[in-house]
Amino acid sequence: MPHMTMIEALRDAMDVMLERDDKVVIFGEDVGYFGGVFRCTAGLQKKFGEERVFDTPINESAIVGLGIGMAAQGMKPCVEIQFADYVYPAYDQITQEAARIRHRSNEQFSCPIVIRMPTGGGIYGGQTHSQSPEALFTHVAGLKVVEPCTPHDAKGLLIAAMQDPDPVIFLEPKRLYNGPFNGDHAAPAQSWKAHPLGEVPEGHYAIPLGKARLHREGDAVTILTYGTMVFVAEAAVDRLGLDAEIIDLRSLLPLDLETIEASVRKTGRCVVIHEATRTSGLAGEIIACVQEACFYHLEAPIIRVTGWDAPYPHAQEWDYFPGQERICRALTSVMES
Amino acid sequence: MRSNSKLSFAHPPARPGEKPDFSAVDIPPAGVLAVPALDVTATDCIELANSLIRVLDDDGRPVGPWADYLGTPDAETLRTGLSDMMTSRVIDTRMLNAQRQGKMSFYIQQIGEEAIGCAFQQALRPGDMNFPTYRQQSLLIAGGYPLEKLLGQIYSNAYDPLLGRQLPTLHSAREHGFFTISGNLGTQYVHAVGWAMANALTGKENIAVGWIGDGSTASNDFHTGLLSASSYWPPVVLNVVNNQWAISTYTGVARGHGRTYAARALGYGLPALRVDGNDYLAVMAVTKWATERVRGGHGPVLIEWYTYRVGAHSSSDDPSAYRPKDEAKAWPLGDPIERLKQHLIARGDWSEQRHIQAEAQILAEVVEVQRRVEAAGTLLDPQPIPGASIFKGVYADTPEHIRRQRQEMGV
């Protein structure tokens, strides 16, 4: 099986879908001739032509709004927002339009659009290239929200998202574009090309939305996380030598409640980890679900490890980032209770 | 039945491997356009918004009504302008090198666009406020902003007035009339209009100055800014820096089937001018006119500065993937430093030898500041700003949940 970076895997998914379905169109800022600032669409315009893959003016609400109009008229747009931090001009279009067109028209119209965007920090990007806004979307009925953390999942989930009949927010942890990251920024960069999870099947395959991935099996404690934090959590678990179960949620809306609950019932302990700011973050929702379903199986309070409630800083990035230290502290505390 | 419509997609005149081609750039001779009355209306600006105001002719001589309107600037003013532009360029060159050496995370150059910020700043007064983009460090340099603060922000160290919170070049300098820069494009344009409205409402005689790039005129906020300026008629100058590119995207994508960005303002009922942004004297003359108009209570105005982005978009970008390598050299309006230098020499107020001396002096000054600032920490030699500083200033008063998080951080 070929190895790919996450960038190549995403490109391959779009390539496969452009080939299979002539209703698929790809557009966004710098995605056409240049192939995107992260190169995710490199070569696609050359291969499929400008009517299928094109550059847009810098207007995110237009990118999504045009996509909604096209989707309602039967096309399958997969649009790119250059950074998740720049999605806010499109927030109206996403939350008030895309999310509700099916429901409010009693299914006369629908909106099969995929909105891709790089998310998360770890690249010295400061407050406007590092945000993790997933909770702003998981709060909205009618949207699906996905965040893969491996090239294999990135391709399979993007294909599933592009085949889905409803709008999907597709978050790409940019720190993982080229390789896994264990939270130690001083360590040499790793590549997907030498990693088992960088193996990506050729051609078409879809990973169903709504299903979590068991990243590592264990009995002592359940770690619920996604995106960049999956590998940081794994490194923390290795450091402590814990028999932890790590669940990569990958579908943030809907959540795979069955997998989550079965694991917590088994281990009786739970830590939830994300990069996003804490207050009203997704961890709060996940912990509420776990508490409601697993209260009598719990042997310790559930702890969350998150980004702090401050704008994502530039110079203090590694004080902000919920790294191995903080995860180890949380795990130790949960194990000692 | 098939549709009669086919979508249109804008293309730059040349791509990598092709010869740069600016033959479609329409450049009128210098000195042919009139200076309008300060209270000119949009309907009387059609030519000014579609043509190009130029003052220096091809021999470096100021000609025409705008040259007359400007008068003859004294030699010291122009030498200061030249020195500001040279300082900006030296900083750009050295900072990009330092970034390449891994001393900072990121950098954005303004090479080729120096005349616009440097000349514009000279017309501003204490209390006026710029709402800039990341490509307008030249406003700060010409405004006498201390270089150690400027570089400190770029190195995110103890010299940084913003405590390392912001990406390099996203400055904020209230005392120097420089509003805090957001990475989110376009937002500042509406702020400029609101600030100007507040000045009018509170009887302050100061003006506000909005800045935006050609690509970012596509944002909702650009249009909101124009409409608001048209509705309320506040004291604001709205600038568009058209440097032909928005990262890899050719300016035609944002311009669509419109002819110029200046002309866009006419539809909103705003007077607008289009100017050679590489001509220091044209920038001076038009800035003088625009600030006089706005200070005089005649209402807002939009100016499109026509220029070329000589460098990469940022230190993360490689333009050889989307435009011809030598396109900058082919730019028909030349280099702003070279043109002002030639003009000063033609006036007898400068010489090649003085230029070389000035270059050496500016370089020495920047190198000295850079050495001092680097001693306070670079990415290669980090001297971290305390992590807990990120909680300061989230709110005026720190709420309990943040106090607890600061404790949890262990500092």
Ligand SMILES: Cc1ncc(C[n+]2csc(CCOP(=O)(O)OP(=O)(O)O)c2C)c(N)n1
């Ligand atoms: C809302 C938003 N969308 C996208 C971006 C990413 N981005 C940063 S700079 C840039 C190009 C801006 O081009 P232009 O306005 O012409 O200014 P220039 O860089 O040429 O000075 C883009 C797309 C952003 N910063 N903010």
Ligand SMILES: [Mg+2]
């Ligand atoms: Mg531009």
